[in-house]
Amino acid sequence: MSDNLTPEKDPASGGRSGVPADQPGWERAALERIALAAINEQRAARRWRIFFRFLFLGVLALVVWGVLSFSGERVATTGRHTAMVSIDGEIAADSNANAEDVNTALDSAFEDSNTAGVILYCNSPGGSPVQAGIINSEVRRLRGKYPSIPLYVVVGDMCASGGYYAAAAAEKIYVDKASIVGSIGVLMDSFGFTGLMDKLGVQRRLHTSGENKGFFDPFSPETPKMDEHAQVMLDQIHAQFIDAVRQGRGKRLHETPDMFSGLFWTGQKSVELGLADGFGDANYVAREIFKAPDIVDYTVKESITDRVARKFGAAVGAGAVRAMALGSKINLH
Numbered sequence: 001m002s003d004n005l006t007p008e009k010d011p012a013s014g015g016r017s018g019v020p021a022d023q024p025g026w027e028r029a030a031l032e033r034i035a036l037a038a039i040n041e042q043r044a045a046r047r048w049r050i051f052f053r054f055l056f057l058g059v060l061a062l063v064v065w066g067v068l069s070f071s072g073e074r075v076a077t078t079g080r081h082t083a084m085v086s087i088d089g090e091i092a093a094d095s096n097a098n099a100e101d102v103n104t105a106l107d108s109a110f111e112d113s114n115t116a117g118v119i120l121y122c123n124s125p126g127g128s129p130v131q132a133g134i135i136n137s138e139v140r141r142l143r144g145k146y147p148s149i150p151l152y153v154v155v156g157d158m159c160a161s162g163g164y165y166a167a168a169a170a171e172k173i174y175v176d177k178a179s180i181v182g183s184i185g186v187l188m189d190s191f192g193f194t195g196l197m198d199k200l201g202v203q204r205r206l207h208t209s210g211e212n213k214g215f216f217d218p219f220s221p222e223t224p225k226m227d228e229h230a231q232v233m234l235d236q237i238h239a240q241f242i243d244a245v246r247q248g249r250g251k252r253l254h255e256t257p258d259m260f261s262g263l264f265w266t267g268q269k270s271v272e273l274g275l276a277d278g279f280g281d282a283n284y285v286a287r288e289i290f291k292a293p294d295i296v297d298y299t300v301k302e303s304i305t306d307r308v309a310r311k312f313g314a315a316v317g318a319g320a321v322r323a324m325a326l327g328s329k330i331n332l333h
Helices: 026-069 100-109 129-145 162-167 195-198 224-252 267-273 282-289 305-326
Strands: 008-011 018-020 081-088 116-122 151-160 172-175 180-182 187-189 265-266 295-297 328-330
Touching: 026 282, 081 100, 081 162, 081 282, 100 116, 100 129, 100 282, 116 162, 116 282, 129 162, 151 162, 151 282, 151 305, 172 267, 180 267, 187 224, 265 267, 282 295
Parallel strands: 081 116, 081 295, 116 151, 151 172, 151 180
Antiparallel strands: 008 018, 180 265, 187 328
């Protein structure tokens, strides 16, 4: 016995329409449900499109904010203050503590008419003698150009080697009693693989167009001539370092036989040796010496694009250096 209640499929619900096939209007009900299902699908697709658009705009906004917030642009100050520029970490062309950024920040600090004094905050183990020397020269230049604005170095955990090279040009240096200061010396480090290559039966096939082009190749044995040449370079850079320290510290320096030997000392001992002038942190210098307790940080913050460009440039430069002398590097550490 059939009552003709065979229902139609309901595309919207995945079930059935519930309208008997012999009842008037069942076709319309089925079409309405089909249309409703299509509308629901369109709404869902629209919601996803809107979601992804907002997601894209959010990511874009974050990128733009990062570029603008860390591009190194300086907002003009409105009151008398102490300016601060940081040397934090290794001093190198591809690091945040590179000479270009440090000197740019120092220039901005001195150019601000509201600057009462400048603090060069140093927390660095050293690094490139070239980068440290450029900072040292700029500090001396700015001190000569702005004689009424004092520039003091404040040391954090460490101001050693290249860090001290840069700091030595300041008018005064303040440390914590436990800070590490000194390490006035130069080193060149690399690796030699000739013994390992002999054990593995590997031959080095190096062809050069100059007699000394293969100097410091880690896959070739060292020669007395290589050692002598390297020592001459290191001694020359060491002499430049010592001259910068003597010029910066002047008669305050109490030289000892091991002062320029590469040893380092605590902040307390560095004051006794004349490598530093006293004890105090940035707040102490700003408040008690400059009489301008409001500290404004002028340190350049890298934008995302700058960071990518710097890393790319560093990679290219490192490749060129490896092509000339794999592993050899002169550092003030």
